[in-house]
Amino acid sequence: MAASQAEALAQKNGCLACHSVEKKMIGPSYKEVAAKYKGDKGAEARLVEKVKAGGSGNWGAMPMPPHAHVKDEDIKTLVHWVLSL
Secondary structure (H helix, E strand, C coil): CCHHHHHHHHHHCCHHHCCCCCCCCCCCCHHHHHHHHCCCCCHHHHHHHHHHHCECCCCCCCCECCCCCCCHHHHHHHHHHHHHC
16 A cells, blocks of 8 residues: 555545555654664554554553544554554
């Protein structure tokens, strides 16, 4: 999937209300996420679960709500895109 399609998917699912590609908003920027997990082979699977279940503590006290309503294949696409930045 092209980056523009992945970004449109992020917009559609409300991800960009709290995140942006370049700068920290309520949540970390996607480039910060990619840098933090660079070279971590298990990061993609862990982040897919984190997006689905929500949670807090990795980036401060602000919790990320669960996104169980988003299709698994869309979450995987989004996480793969974020980690590719």
